[in-house]
Every structure is written in structure tokens, then in C-alpha cells.
Amino acid sequence: xxxxxxxxxxxxxxxxxxxxxxxxxxxxxxxxxxxxxxxxxxxxxxxxxxxxxxxxxxxxxxxxxxxxxxxxxxxxxxxxxxxxxxxxxxxxxxxxxxxxxxxxxxxxxxxxxxxxxxxxxxxxxxxxxxxxxxxxxxxxxxxxxxxxxxxxxxxxxxxxxxxxxxxxxxxxxxxxxxxx
Amino acid sequence: xxxxxxxxxxxxxxxxxxxxxxxxxxxxxxxxxxxxxxxxxxxxxxxxxxxxxxxxxxxxxxxxxxxxxxxxxxxxxxxxxxxxxxxxxxxxxxxxxxxxxxxxxxxxxxxxxxxxxxxxxxxxxxxxxxxxxxxxxxxxxxxxxx
Numbered sequence: 001x002x003x004x005x006x007x008x009x010x011x012x013x014x015x016x017x018x019x020x021x022x023x024x025x026x027x028x029x030x031x032x033x034x035x036x037x038x039x040x041x042x043x044x045x046x047x048x049x050x051x052x053x054x055x056x057x058x059x060x061x062x063x064x065x066x067x068x069x070x071x072x073x074x075x076x077x078x079x080x081x082x083x084x085x086x087x088x089x090x091x092x093x094x095x096x097x098x099x100x101x102x103x104x105x106x107x108x109x110x111x112x113x114x115x116x117x118x119x120x121x122x123x124x125x126x127x128x129x130x131x132x133x134x135x136x137x138x139x140x141x142x143x144x145x146x147x148x149x150x151x152x153x154x155x156x157x158x159x160x161x162x163x164x165x166x167x168x169x170x171x172x173x174x175x176x177x178x179x180x
Numbered sequence: 181x182x183x184x185x186x187x188x189x190x191x192x193x194x195x196x197x198x199x200x201x202x203x204x205x206x207x208x209x210x211x212x213x214x215x216x217x218x219x220x221x222x223x224x225x226x227x228x229x230x231x232x233x234x235x236x237x238x239x240x241x242x243x244x245x246x247x248x249x250x251x252x253x254x255x256x257x258x259x260x261x262x263x264x265x266x267x268x269x270x271x272x273x274x275x276x277x278x279x280x281x282x283x284x285x286x287x288x289x290x291x292x293x294x295x296x297x298x299x300x301x302x303x304x305x306x307x308x309x310x311x312x313x314x315x316x317x318x319x320x321x322x323x324x325x326x
Contacts, residue, residue: 060237060238060263060265061237061238061240061263061303062303078256079242079244079256079257079258079299080240080242080244080258080299080301080311080313081311082301082309097240097301099242099257099258099261099280100256100257100258100280101254101255101256102252102254102255102256102285103252103253103254103255104251104252104253105250105251105252105253108253111285117240117261117263122280143309144308144309145304145307145308145309146303146304146306146307146309147306148305148306
């Protein structure tokens with residue numbers, strides 16, 4: 001109860017200048033995070049340098065909640081690589097393995113078929129209506145490394161947004177009430 | 181920690197071995213959609229024990245047929261794959277028909293020479309993934325459909 005009294009007191013005693021300073025600090029933290037994210041996008045050449053695994057179709061290798069680090073180089077796509085791709089009309093990217101590659105002599109363009117390690121059949125059922133193959137422009141990046149479990153934070157915040165609001169509220173409260 | 185785990189994986193110098201025999205061409209047809217398709221039975225032996233380190237969660241292994249056609253500079257078709265969960269399972273022998281369909285983009289497979297490649301993909305408990313392959317050449321499909 002004393003803590004609540006202290007919090008109310010400290011909110012009352014804030015001067016405008018202190019408030020502004022702390023608002024700028026918060027802004028700097030958010031901007032730094034954004035800069036790091038954009039730099040990662042630049043370095044890895046991928047629109048989405050980190051993705052969270054959302055399904056169990058690549059188990060036991062990747063489990064729901066794992067984080068994958070992506071990299072997209074100009075190297076041609078080859079069988080065995082784990083790629084992240086978007087299907088037209090679906091917003092959630094899929095992380096599966098390439099099992100077939102056909103590369104054209106003249107243009108160098110590839111047609112690729114993917115499959116989840118833990119799925120019985122290939123991904124043709126997941127592709128758009130009438131689509132038999134993926135092309136390079138569907139592919140966002142290759143998975144090159146991973147961290148287990150860390151992605152659960154993102155999954156929880158997406159599926160139970162109330163937790164996101166609680167976290168942001170708590171963070172805001174912390175910044176306002178800290179005296180530095 | 182992730183980086184250190186990968187660093188220790190880099191120190192490992194693996195020496196996997198493998199052999200693949202084609203025991204039988206089960207059938208070889210041109211399908212109604214115009215593409216050649218072949219079904220074959222293989223004998224696959226491999227010793228991948230040297231790939232496993234303390235940081236290895238599993239090794240994904242697959243066999244692909246690789247060949248060239250007038251239209252395509254490279255065709256890679258996975259014929260069989262498996263997940264090897266531990267070092268104890270990594271020295272194996274299996275006789276199997278192709279798990280995935282061996283279908284060409286077109287009708288170029290008669291008398292076709294091709295390579296069989298055994299690929300492995302090491303998935304770590306944490307960190308960087310490694311992959312490599314062994315290429316075995318000298319395979320050839322029949323001149324006629326059967």
C-alpha cells in the first residue's frame with residue numbers, strides 16, 4: 001500500500017522538464033531498437049531477418065516458439081536448404097525445406113518444391129490455387145541458425161494481446177517513476 | 181552462448197561416408213501430363229556418426245537425384261529422407277523405394293545419366309546449422325520405358 005502512495009507522490013512531483021527528458025529517453029530506446037532492426041535487415045539482405053516458428057511442421061528440428069535467423073544471398077536455391085516463403089494471399093510466412101529444384105538453362109530462374117520435415121506430403125496443397133512451384137521472389141530468406149524457446153514471447157504477445165498492453169503499461173510506469 | 185556453441189561445432193572435422201546402389205528400376209513411364217516418371221529401389225548405406233557433437237540435436241539426411249536436361253541446367257529431385265536423432269542411429273543401411281516421386285519437367289529421362297547425392301543437414305541445439313553432401317556419379321536410367 002505504501003508503494004502505491006509513493007508512486008502517486010512521485011507522479012505528482014514530476015517537473016515538466018524531467019518528464020520531457022524521460023519521454024526523449026523512451027523515444028531514444030525505441031528508435032535504437034528500430035535502427036538495429038533495420039541494420040539487421042540490411043546486413044542479412046532479408047526483409048525479415050528473424051522469424052518465430054509458429055507450427056510443428058518441422059519438428060523435431062524446429063519447435064513452435066523457436067527463433068530462426070535468416071540470410072538471403074544471391075546464391076542459387078538448392079535442395080536441402082530451409083527457406084522461409086510467402087504464399088500469395090497468405091500473410092503468415094512458412095518455414096520448410098526445399099526438396100526439388102529445377103533451374104532453367106537460359107534464364108537461371110528456378111522452380112522449387114518445399115515440404116515440412118514433419119509433414120506427410122509436400123507443400124503443393126499450401127501454394128496458391130493452380131500453383132505447382134515456388135519461384136525465387138516468393139522466398140524471403142534461408143534459415144542459417146536458430147535459438148530455441150525465445151520466440152514464445154512473441155507468440156504470447158500476439159495470441160494474448162492483453163499481456164502486451166500490461167507490459168507496455170508497466171514499462172511506461174517504470175520510466176515515469178524512476179528518478180535518474 | 182549461441183556463438184560459443186557454434187564455435188565448438190566449427191572445430192569438429194567430420195568424415196562421413198556413404199554408398200548407394202540402385203537395386204531395381206520398378207517402372208519407367210511417360211505420364212498423361214507428358215512428364216517422365218521413374219520408380220526405383222535403392223540400397224543406401226551411410227556412416228554419419230562423425231557429424232554429431234554435444235551441440236547436435238539431429239541430422240536431417242536425404243538422397244537426391246541430380247541431372248541436366250536441354251531445358252534445365254540443374255534438376256535436383258529428393259528421392260528419400262530421414263531424421264537421425266542420435267549418433268547411435270547414424271550408422272545405417274536401408275533398402276527402400278523412392279519416397280518422393282522422381283518426375284522430370286518434360287520427357288528427358290530415357291538413357292539419362294545422373295548423380296545420386298547424399299546430403300546431410302546438421303541441426304544444432306542452438307546456433308548455426310551446417311550442411312554438406314557426398315556426390316556419387318555414374319548412374320544411368322534405361323533407354324526404354326518399362
